Amino acid sequence: MKNYQVIIGMETHVQLKTKSGMFCSCKNDPNAEKPNIYTCPVCLGLPGALPVANKQAIEWTIKLGLALGCKINSLSKFDRKHYFYPDLPKGYQISQYDLPFCYQGKVQTSFGPVGITRVHLEEDTGKLIHDTVNGKKVSLIDFNRSGTPLVEIVTEPEIYSSAQAKEYAKRLRQIIRYLDISDCDMESGEMRLEANISLQNIKSQISNNKSNSNDKLPNYKVELKNINSFRYLERGIEYEVERQQEILEKGETPVQETRGFNAEKNITYTQRTKEEAADYRYFPDPDLPPINIDKRWLGEINSSLPETLDGLFKRWQKEYSLKQELVELLFETADESRKLDGLFKQCHKEKLSVEKLVNAMVHKKVKTIEEFKKLTSVDDVSDESLNIIIEKVLKDNQKAVVDYRSGKTNVTNFLVGMVMREAKKKIEFGRLQKLIVDKIKS
Ligand SMILES: [Zn+2]
Secondary structure (H helix, E strand, C coil), rough: CEEEEEEEEEEEEEECCCEEEECCCEEEECCCCCCCCCCCCCCCCCCCCCCCHHHHHHHHHHHHHHCCEEEEEEEECEEEECCCCCCCCEEEEECCCCCCCEEEEEECCCCCEEEEEEEEECCCCCCCEEEECCEEEEEEECCCCCCCEEEEEEECCCEEEEEHHHHHHHHHHHHHHHHCCCCCCCCCCCCEEEEEEEEEECCCCCCCCHHHHHHHHCCCEEEEECCCCHHHHHHHHHHHHHHHHHHHHHCCCCCCCCEEEEECEEEEEEECCCCCCCCCCCCCCCCCCEEEEEHHHHHHHHHHCCCCCCHHHHHHHHHHHHHHHHCCCCCCCCHHHHHHHHHHHHHHHHHCCHHHHHHHHHHHCCCHHHHHHHHHHHCCCCCCHHHHHHHHHHCHHHHHHHHHHHHCCCHHHHHHHHHHHHHHHCCHHHHHHHHHHHHHHC
């Protein structure tokens, strides 16, 4: 890869877990028991049905935008995006075009920041299911998903490796789960990843001036679509980089197309070749009035935001020397982080080590201060102080020592019990047994 720089932009779709649909009052349930049980004229796209925007979905989209450091458009609107597909009965999807709710944000990765171009809100489509019924191959449509609030997060082409793409996507999921606006279950399609991948010939790049980098983007891009795991994202990008490099080395340009990832074969494959960018004929949805996000409303949304994740990790690092990679395994939502914060405060107040508590929580599944105390009392007794107790117990129980020496080794069970009673503490059996045997043999 000496001659090429990988350039990746990501588009991520996330279903919001609002109670009802984006433009109707149907139940929003990604795990509905049967197909087509939550539908109405609006989400089935029947003529004349009138959509009404879900306020909660709008507020959550803005909340996410704020958490990503985005600017918020004071005037936003919904647009119709026209295309034909069987899972889209209206013939258009309600989305946002030139006035998304949020724009110009940032997500930090260990490789550097990734710019967020926009965060907009739209409705999900129905779901096509390809099946065989009575020996015939058929395509079935489930409209339960139709009209589910769907947020799309688009990045700048500022991701430069498969590892960074994976880290970005994981970080985004962490932020969304923290806000508790989606569970981001990838297997059930609540979070879907897309990566636009191309290779830049470094030699042909005259300068590395970042402000010009957009003018010099490669003249093609390959869209890797519908990825439902971080591992597949990474592997798919790696495969694409190799494939595109081979084509470029031959002096050719990779075809601009949409590709999928086959996890069994570990390859990407052509799904759809686009001659030109599709013409969706966007125009403002006349059924939905523009949305004014005034200062008061924005202020209310802002004040409902939890402490930022970055701020939280920094604070815990400063107050308790906690490592982010460890402590982040212990919570997902802001609510859970607040409970954890309370536990840390209590632990600190009782002059116990929060660092040790976190270690115990991660590795030994400890959940409360009480469980932690029991565990620390085990760890806290030194070999030296135990040896003093052992000496006393052996002296008081000479018969057991004689029994042990004559081969009755199971008397150590009795001696372990005696030492624990003397120490008034629960001590790990194996450790104590070894200390006793060592003492008898010494
Ligand atoms: Zn509906």
